[in-house]
Amino acid sequence: MLSLQNRKDILFLSILAAILLIVLPMGLDAFRLNLIGKYLTYAFVTIGLVACWGDSGILSLGQGIFFGLGGYCMAMFLKLQASTLEATKNQSTPGIPDFMDWNQITALPWFWKPFHSLSFSLIAMMVIPAVLAVVIGAAMFKRRVGGTYFAIITQAIASVLTILIVGQQGYIGGVNGITDLRTLDGWDIRTDHAKYILYYAGVVLLLACLLLLRFVRKSKLGRILRAMRDQEDRVRFSGYNVANFKIFIFALAAAMAGIGGALFTLEVGFMSPTFVGIVPSIEMVIYCAVGGRNSLVGAVYGTLLVNWARTSFSESFPEIWTFAMGGLFIAIVLFLPGGLASLYQNYIDPYVCRILKGNGRQTSHTVDKAI
Amino acid sequence: MTIQNDPLLSVENLSVSFDGFKAVDDLSFQLEKGEIRVIIGPNGAGKTTVLDLICGRTKATSGSIQFEGRELTRLKEYDIVRAGVGRKFQTPSVYEDLTVFENLEISYPSGRSVFEALFFRRNKEIIDRIKEISEMIFLDNQLDRKAADLSHGQKQWLEIGMLLIQDPALLMLDEPVAGMTVSERVRTAELLQRIIQSRSVLVIEHDMGFVEKIAHRVTVLHQGRIISDGSMEHVKNDPKVVEVYLGH
Amino acid sequence: MLSGYSFNDLASIFVMQSFAGLILFSVFLLMALGLAIVFGQMGVINMAHGEFMILGAYTTYVCSYIFAQWMPALFGLYFFIAVILSFIVAGAVGMFLEWSLIRFLYKRPLDTLLATWGVSLILQQIFRSTFGAREVGVTLPDWMMGSWNLSETIQIPINGMIVIAITLLITIVIYGLLYKSGWGKQVRAVMQNRTMAGDVGINTERVDRFTFGLGCGVAGVAGAAFTMIGSTSPTAGQQYIVDTFLVVAFGGTESLGGTIASAFSISQARSILEFFLSGSMAQVLVLLTVIGILMLRPQGLFALKVRR
Numbered sequence: 008m009l010s011l012q013n014r015k016d017i018l019f020l021s022i023l024a025a026i027l028l029i030v031l032p033m034g035l036d037a038f039r040l041n042l043i044g045k046y047l048t049y050a051f052v053t054i055g056l057v058a059c060w061g062d063s064g065i066l067s068l069g070q071g072i073f074f075g076l077g078g079y080c081m082a083m084f085l086k087l088q089a090s091t092l093e094a095t096k097n098q099s100t101p102g103i104p105d106f107m108d109w110n111q112i113t114a115l116p117w118f119w120k121p122f123h124s125l126s127f128s129l130i131a132m133m134v135i136p137a138v139l140a141v142v143i144g145a146a147m148f149k150r151r152v153g154g155t156y157f158a159i160i161t162q163a164i165a166s167v168l169t170i171l172i173v174g175q176q177g178y179i180g181g182v183n184g185i186t187d188l189r190t191l192d193g194w195d196i197r198t199d200h201a202k203y204i205l206y207y208a209g210v211v212l213l214l215a216c217l218l219l220l221r222f223v224r225k226s227k228l229g230r231i232l233r234a235m236r237d238q239e240d241r242v243r244f245s246g247y248n249v250a251n252f253k254i255f256i257f258a259l260a261a262a263m264a265g266i267g268g269a270l271f272t273l274e275v276g277f278m279s280p281t282f283v284g285i286v287p288s289i290e291m292v293i294y295c296a297v298g299g300r301n302s303l304v305g306a307v308y309g310t311l312l313v314n315w316a317r318t319s320f321s322e323s324f325p326e327i328w329t330f331a332m333g334g335l336f337i338a339i340v341l342f343l344p345g346g347l348a349s350l351y352q353n354y355i356d357p358y359v360c361r362i363l364k365g366n367g368r369q370t371s372h373t374v375d376k377a378i
Numbered sequence: 379m380t381i382q383n384d385p386l387l388s389v390e391n392l393s394v395s396f397d398g399f400k401a402v403d404d405l406s407f408q409l410e411k412g413e414i415r416v417i418i419g420p421n422g423a424g425k426t427t428v429l430d431l432i433c434g435r436t437k438a439t440s441g442s443i444q445f446e447g448r449e450l451t452r453l454k455e456y457d458i459v460r461a462g463v464g465r466k467f468q469t470p471s472v473y474e475d476l477t478v479f480e481n482l483e484i485s486y487p488s489g490r491s492v493f494e495a496l497f498f499r500r501n502k503e504i505i506d507r508i509k510e511i512s513e514m515i516f517l518d519n520q521l522d523r524k525a526a527d528l529s530h531g532q533k534q535w536l537e538i539g540m541l542l543i544q545d546p547a548l549l550m551l552d553e554p555v556a557g558m559t560v561s562e563r564v565r566t567a568e569l570l571q572r573i574i575q576s577r578s579v580l581v582i583e584h585d586m587g588f589v590e591k592i593a594h595r596v597t598v599l600h601q602g603r604i605i606s607d608g609s610m611e612h613v614k615n616d617p618k619v620v621e622v623y624l625g626h
Numbered sequence: 627m628l629s630g631y632s633f634n635d636l637a638s639i640f641v642m643q644s645f646a647g648l649i650l651f652s653v654f655l656l657m658a659l660g661l662a663i664v665f666g667q668m669g670v671i672n673m674a675h676g677e678f679m680i681l682g683a684y685t686t687y688v689c690s691y692i693f694a695q696w697m698p699a700l701f702g703l704y705f706f707i708a709v710i711l712s713f714i715v716a717g718a719v720g721m722f723l724e725w726s727l728i729r730f731l732y733k734r735p736l737d738t739l740l741a742t743w744g745v746s747l748i749l750q751q752i753f754r755s756t757f758g759a760r761e762v763g764v765t766l767p768d769w770m771m772g773s774w775n776l777s778e779t780i781q782i783p784i785n786g787m788i789v790i791a792i793t794l795l796i797t798i799v800i801y802g803l804l805y806k807s808g809w810g811k812q813v814r815a816v817m818q819n820r821t822m823a824g825d826v827g828i829n830t831e832r833v834d835r836f837t838f839g840l841g842c843g844v845a846g847v848a849g850a851a852f853t854m855i856g857s858t859s860p861t862a863g864q865q866y867i868v869d870t871f872l873v874v875a876f877g878g879t880e881s882l883g884g885t886i887a888s889a890f891s892i893s894q895a896r897s898i899l900e901f902f903l904s905g906s907m908a909q910v911l912v913l914l915t916v917i918g919i920l921m922l923r924p925q926g927l928f929a930l931k932v933r934r
Contacts, residue, residue, distance in 0.1 A: 064736075146922070147921065150924050154736065158671075159875075166865065166913070167914055170906050170909055234481075238472070244433060244459055245485045245544065246459035252492055252495075285864065289743055329750065333745065333747030334744065336741055336743050339740075340734075341741065344734075
C-alpha cells in the first residue's frame with residue numbers, strides 16, 4: 008500500500024496533468040493556449056528554484072542566464088535552419104543569418120558552426136547551462152560563499168551576459184535578439200497545429216522534470232539539502248562535501264532552466280536579451296515565491312497565475328501592474344513567505360488527508376516533502 | 379617505537395592567531411586510545427578553538443595535529459570526519475526540518491557522495507543501527523517526530539547519537555550538558571559513561587561535578603596555553619589553576 | 627587599439643578620460659558608501675539603492691527647475707541646495723522604508739532582497755507617473771559649465787571638480803561620523819554584537835533607522851552627482867545596484883580605504899577602456915574581471931560581516 012504522502016503526490020500530479028493536458032486545451036483557443044505554453048516554459052525555471060532556494064537555501068537571482076542560454080542554443084539552431092542559401096540569396100554573403108549580413112560579417116563565426124546539428128543543439132541547451140552553473144557553483148560554494156553574496160553575484164553575471172549580447176549585434180543579434188525562426192528540422196513551428204504539438208511536448212517535459220525533481224527531493228540527497236540549509240556545519244562535520252551537493256542542485260536547476268528556454272524559443276519563435284537579464288531572473292523568483300518556495304506544483308501554479316495576471320492587467324493598466332508587481336514582492340515576503348502552497352497546507356490539506364487516509368500506513372520514518 | 383604505544387591524537391606546537399590575537403599558543407598534548415580527557419578553563423581560554431582546530435573548522439597558523447598517524451591540518455573537514463573524528467557543537471545542531479530517524483540516517487556513514495546519496499536505499503542494517511542508537515540516546519519512541527519538536531536536552535542527546543552512529547575513534551564534545559535539567563544531566567553522564575567505553579573522548583565542560591564523574595585526566599587551558607595537566611585531584615590543588623580559575 | 631595615436635595624444639586622452647572617470651568614481655563611491663554602511667551594519671542589501679540615487683537625481687532636477695523658474699538670480703547656487711535636499715529627501719524616504727518594511731526582515735536577508743526589489747519597482751513607477759518615462763537632464767549654471775585648461779589638449783571641467791570636492795567632503799564626514807563620533811561608536815557596537823549593544827542601553831532600533839537613512843541619503847547625493855554624467859530616467863538606477871555591490875565586494879573590507887580604492891579602480895578602468903572599446907564592451911570587460919577576481923578571492927567580502 009502506498010503511503011499517504013505518495014498518494015497525495017499522485018493526486019497533485021494528476022490534477023496538474025489534467026488541467027494542463029485536458030482542461031486548458033479544451034477551454035482555450037490556440038492563441039491563449041500558446042500563451043499558457045509560454046508561461047509553462049518559465050515553470051521549468053521556478054521548479055528548479057524550489058529545489059535550489061526552497062530546499063537548499065541557495066537563492067540565485069540569475070536563472071535568466073540559464074534560461075537564456077538554453078533559448079539561444081535553440082534559436083541558433085533554428086536560425087541556421089532558416090538561413091539556407093536559397094532563403095538568403097539576396098544577402099552579400101548568402102547562407103549566414105541575416106543580422107550578421109547587416110553587420111558586415113562575411114563568414115559564420117566558429118561558435119555557430121556546431122549548431123547546424125540538431126542533436127548537438129539539443130544537448131547543448133542543457134549541458135551549456137549546467138556546465139556554467141558548475142563553474143559558478145564550484146567557484147562560489149567551494150569558497151563558502153552563499154546567501155546574499157551569491158545572489159548578487161549571479162545577478163551581476165546575468166547583467167554582464169545581457170550587456171554582452173546587446174553589444175554583439177553582429178555575432179548574436181544584439182538587442183533585437185534572434186528572430187524570424189521558422190522550422191525545426193523541416194517542420195514549420197509557426198502553424199497552429201505545431202503550436203498545439205509544442206504545447207503538449209512542453210507539458211510532458213515539465214511533468215517529466217517534476218517527477219525527476221520529486222525523485223531527487225525524496226532521495227537522501229534531498230534530505231541532505233534541507234539539512235544543509237538549516238545546519239550547514241553539522242552536515243559538513245558529518246563527513247559530507249557540502250559544496251558538491253550545492254553544485255549538483257544548482258546545475259540541475261540550470262539544466263532545467265535551459266530546457267525551458269529552448270522550449271520558449273520554439274513556442275514564441277524568437278529569443279532576445281530581454282529574457283536573460285536581471286529583471287526576468289528576479290521575476291522568476293517571485294513566481295516561485297507566490298506559488299510556494301517549498302512546493303513543486305505550487306511553483307507551477309504560481310508561475311501560471313502571476314503571468315496570467317500580468318497579461319490581463321498590463322495591457323489595460325500598465326501603471327497599476329507595476330505597482331501590483333512591486334506590492335506582490337513585498338506582500339509575499341511579509342505576509343505569506345510559504346506562498347499559496349502554505350495556504351493549501353493550512354486550510355485544505357487536513358481535509359485531503361482525511362479523504363485519502365483509508366488504509367494507508369505511515370511507516371516511512373520520514374516527513375516526506377509534498378511534491 | 380611500536381604502533382600500540384602511539385597516542386591516538388598528538389598535538390604539537392599548535393598555534394593560531396586571529397588578527398594578531400593568539401587564541402591558541404604553542405599547544406602540545408597527547409591523547410591515548412580509550413582516554414577521556416576534559417579540557418577546562420575560564421571563558422576565552424581557547425577551549426572551543428582547540429576543538430575547531432582538530433576538526434578542521436579553523437586552520438592552524440602553525441603546528442601539527444597527528445591522528446592515527448595522519449596529519450589533520452592538511453585535510454578537509456569531511457576527510458577529517460571520515461578519518462574518524464566526530465565533533466559535537468556547543469549549541470545543539472540538529473536538522474529541525476527532519477525526523478529523528480532522518481537525522482540519524484544522514485549521520486550514518488554511507489552514501490556520502492552526491493550520487494551515492496541520490497541512489498541511497500535504506501537497508502535492514504542501517505535501520506537496525508538507527509534503532510539501536512536511538513535506544514541508547516533515550517529517543518527510541520521519538521523516531522518519527524520532527525527534531526524541531528524535541529526538548530533542548532533531547533536535541534543534545536540526538537546530536538550525541540548522530541556522532542555515535544558515525545562510530546568515530548575520537549569523539550569531541552563541546553559542553554554536552556550545558557542547558558540541561560538536573561535529571562537530564564544524570565542521564566547524560568550515564569550515557570557518556572556507556573558510549574566512551576570503546577573510544578577516546580575530548581570534552582569541554584564547565585560543570586565540575588560532571589567533570590569529576592567522567593574525566594580520566596584534566597587539562598586546564600588559560601589564554602591559549604596549558605597551565606596544568608593531570609588528574610582532577612592534581613589540577614584542583616595546583617595553585618596556578620586556583621589562581622586563574624577555581625579560586626574566583 | 628593604440629595605433630594611430632601619438633604619445634602626446636595618448637597622454638591627453640589618458641588624463642581626460644581619467645578625469646571623466648572621476649565623476650563616475652564619485653557616483654560609485656557615494657553609492658558604495660551608502661550600500662556598505664547598510665550592508666555592514668545590518669547584513670541587508672537594499673535592492674532599491676539605485677532608486678534612491680535616482681530620487682536624488684530627480685530632486686536635483688526639480689531644484690534646478692524651481693530656481694530657473696522663480697529664482698533665476700540665485701540659479702548659480704542651486705546645485706548646492708540640491709545636494710542638501712537630495713540627501714534629506716532620500717534619507718527621509720529611507721528612514722520611512724526602514725520603519726515600514728526593513729525592520730521586519732532583519733533575520734531574513736534573502737527575503738529582504740526580494741522585498742526591496744518590490745520597493746524599487748514601486749519607486750520606479752512613482753517616478754514614471756510623476757516625471758514621465760522620458761529622460762530628463764538638468765541645466766547647469768554658466769559658471770559650472772566652463773572648464774579649466776590645463777594645457778592645449780587637456781581641459782578639466784569645473785562641474786567635475788565640484789562633484790569630486792563634494793564627494794571627498796561627504797567621505798570625510800562619514801568617516802568622522804562612523805569612527806570619531808559617539809553615534810558611530812553605537813553603530814559599530816550594534817554591528818559587532820547586536821544583543822550586547824541592546825543590553826548596554828543602545829537603542830538598536832533607532833541606530834538601525836538612522837544608519838539606513840544615512841545610507842539612502844548618501845545615495846541621494848550620488849544622484850545629484852549623477853545628473854552631471856547621465857540623464858535621469860525612472861529606470862536609470864537599476865543597473866547601478868549591481869555595479870555598486872561589486873564595488874563594495876571588491877573593496878572587500880570594512881575599511882573606507884578599501885571601498886575608495888575599489889570605486890577608483892573600477893571607474894577608472896571603465897572610463898579609460900571606454901575610449902578604446904565600445905561602452906558596453908568596456909563595461910563587460912571590467913565587470914567580468916571584477917566577478918572573476920571575486921570568484922577567486924571572495925575573502926575580501928567576509929570582512930563585511932554578514933549577520934547569519
